[in-house]
Structures are given as C-alpha cells and as structure tokens.
Amino acid sequence: MKIAVYGPEFNERSHSAIAALFAYLGSKSAEVFVDAHFFNSILEHSSINIKANTLGTFTDLDDSFDLMISVGGDGTILRAITHVKDLDIPIVGINTGRLGFLATIKRDDIIGALDQIFEGKYRISKRSVLSVTTNQKESNFELDFALNEVTVSRKNTTSMISIETWLDDEYLNSYWADGLIISTPTGSTGYSMSCGGPVIMPESDSLVITPIAPHNLNARPLVISAKHKIRLNVSGREHEYLVSLDSRINSLDNSIGITIKKAAFDIKMIELKAGTFIQTLRKKLLWGADPRN
Template structure:
C-alpha cells in the first residue's frame, strides 16, 4: 500500500456541514503529519488556514491522495480532473446517496486513519470521453465517470437519432434521448430510467433509451471498449444537448454526430476495508436485508 504524505482536500460549496467536516479533516491530517493542500475555492471557506492552496490541476501534480468532502456530484467533478494524474481519491459523504463517497462524517477520523495507515481497498473505475462533431469538425468535448446523456434540453419534443456500436447499425429511434452509462453510473440516472445495476468491476457500458416511442426498446449492455456513435437526425426540430455527468453540457444540432469511447485513464477510487458494493445497494436503494423484513 502507498504511503501518503501530501493530501489534497476538495469540499463542496454552500454547506455549513461541509465546512464543519473540512475543519475536522484539516486538524486531523495536520495532527498526523500530513502536508495538506486546499483546492483554491475550498480554501475560501476556511479563513486563517495557513495551508498551501492550489488549483485542481496543480493539485493533481503534487498530491499523493485527494479527499473530497461532499456528495457523489463533488466526487464526479474531482474524478474527471484527477484520473489523468493517477492519484487515488477518497470520498467523505456530505451528500444524499453516497455511492462513491462512503466515509461517514461520524466515522471521519477512524476512516481517514485507516487509509493513512494503508488499510483500504482500491478500485479502478473507467471514464468515458464524448466528442460532438458537426460536418466532421469538433464542436464540443466532455468526460464522464457516470454517464453521457443525449437529451432535449429545455424542449419537450422528442429527438430522432440513429445508434451505432463499433460501426454497426443498432437502430433508429424517436425518444427523449439516450443514456450511455458506465458501471459506476448504473446506480445513478440510468437506474431511474430503467437500466440494470452493473457491478463496478464490469468492463461494460449500458445504453438506456429515455421514454422511447416504441414498446420494444430495452437497455443494451455492450463491451466497455466499444465505440458508440449517435447520429442526430437532420430533420429534428430541436437543438438537443449532450450532458456529461449532468455537469458539463454541450449544445448539439440536427445532423451532429456524438462519439463516445472509453477514456485511456482510469480513476483510482479508495474505500474503507469494510466496503461492500451489495451492502451499499441495500442501504441506498432500500433492498431488504433479511427475509424477516419481507413479512
């Protein structure tokens, strides 16, 4: 296990609880001899901190470990930035669900101490790149840990598009759009659209149609290495959007092509040693924990 010396800290803005947890985390890390680097926006909520401050990009170059205090959305943003630096990320949950940020504030010091001592499990999660092209020229780019979504934006009209996987035509569809999700994102937006839950270690991508204008359309799981292409129909009366993790939005137009493929860099996600994917599903999704609960 790695020995961490320089720890980057990123916190979600706009939450008193996050600030409280950031203060505890800062004190604990310093007491344990860590060199702490605060992300520049996070540093503004900790006046008088006397710590090094950096941009997220610079943090990727100097930190051994990055700790994110917030919800899954906060970790998604950090993951897209940190994956290329091969730096492990640990999440402290101050959000709602917490599929990715799995250290609880109540067990903050104990959980962080275990990680600093080398007692943790590490997962590799792959990300996707999305390219939007118009007449063969690039007009937008984004990365996603959870999902890339083609959707109508503010319009309520359906989108007509054609789907190709590895150059092979799959179908033409008229729907509210398409969710292209990694296993990490299968418990997020794709789940609410009727997609399957995929174990994080799977090398696969799921394609989930959104309210298709047919009764026979179902989610499709394809190889994680497959190139996915969505051809937006020329006759569409709307200008749809391509959203990456619901945080990066690219304006598309009729006739545009959206190409999605696996990113070359993977996220190194750290969990406490007692991490259990199925236990997380039971807790977050309300699955029964025993047969007695079913009666």
C-alpha cells in the first residue's frame, strides 16, 4: 500500500498521535511519503524518528497512491484535498484539532482504526465537490474547487452587498446581506449551519444556499438539487468582493460574475464502523443527550 501523510506545522499537541501513526506504519509493509513541509516541521520541532518509517516526501501526488492520512483537524483535511483533487485517492483524518466532523479518528483509537483500514473493514463515502468559474476568459482562481462551501462576502465595508442569484437561466433572488454561502452536504455542518442552514446527509445530491445576515428576514436557506448551476453577480458600495473556496480567499472586481456547480469528481472519505456520520452528529451536536441527567 502506498500512503501519503499530510499535516500542518508540527505542534506539541499532536506529538503522541504523530508518533503512534509513524510507529504503526513502520510495522507494516507500506510505502509512506510525507508532505514535505510537514516532514521538515516534524524533524525540526520534535524528536520523532520519522526518517526510519518513511520513504520520502511529496509536494504533489499522482494516482499511484492508495490512501491519504490527514493529521490535524477538519481544516487540515480541506487543505489535504487540494493535493488529492480528482485523483480518486481515499482520505481519512486523525483528529488532533477540535470539532472533527471530517477528521473522525480519535487520538486514542489510532491503532484500532488503522487496523480496520489495512484489513479493508471500511466503506467509502463519496463527497460532492463544488467547482467555480468566472465570466472572464481566464480563471481567477489558482484552485477552482471546494469540498465544504463557496462563500461570497463583502470586502472593506460594513455595508451590505447585493447578490443577484440565478439558478440555471432562471432568476431566483437578489440577496441584500453580508454574503451568501453555497454549501455541499459535507459543508452543511460548517459555516452554513452557523448561519442557520440545515444539516444534510453527506451523500445527498443537494446543495444549500444560505444568506449571511440578510436584510430581509424572509430570505431563508434554500436546499436545491445539485444538478443546478448557480450564477452570482455582486454589487455594492465597494468595487470588489471576496470569494472563499473553503479557506482559500480571492478578491474579485464587481464586474466579474461567478458560476458555481457540482464538480465532475468526488472526494472519497473513508468511513469506519465507529465513525459514521450519524454517530458523529450525535457526539458533536449532543443529539440525544439530556443535560438534566
């Protein structure tokens, strides 16, 4: 098995998880390659003997890899998919962060979880991805896709912006708001949920349009079929607005419209028996818990 390991800058909080991961991988007949920045950070800031259990580093991936392991939080997984792109490499996350909707392996369950993966005792959860294009000939985005959401928001102003929204060729609404979130089912438990959007099961073929602090209270979150193309045109007091693809922020001129649609590829997330989406919802959102007891 050929494995890519990705992580952010090393911090002491993740020391035990990283040590356990590489000790385990070193005991298996696996080819292990580590993100170059993560590799150097571990060498510089820890005593973990990472060289003994790896074959090398990577800056880009190809389709020869069988698995990517992300070490961090959900944000780390969002950065990891920028390497995976459309290569069909399954991803699993070891959670050394906080909430952990995407990174579901706990620090104290790394060995058991990896045993399941090496034994093939898991399922693949296919997650929809959004692609973004502009009405310009050349793309304004270095990476033009997002796993969680695409967000349009105001820039350098406290005034609201107007976001003219079309579904395919049919006018939907002009949102007077701080911004607008277009979310996948995966992203429905993120920024969209914090702005009042619904939670959607990961493999639903749907998208959510969620306004951010709308001026009109009757502008509610809307669930639509993922077959639709969403076209947005922004106007306001400032000449530019912000477009965020997951955590990657771009600044666009108001004259540039964007189109958002479901991408032609999915991201494959590994789901273990003890880490299903419903179990994660119950744990993270305390569903079924009675605080009186």
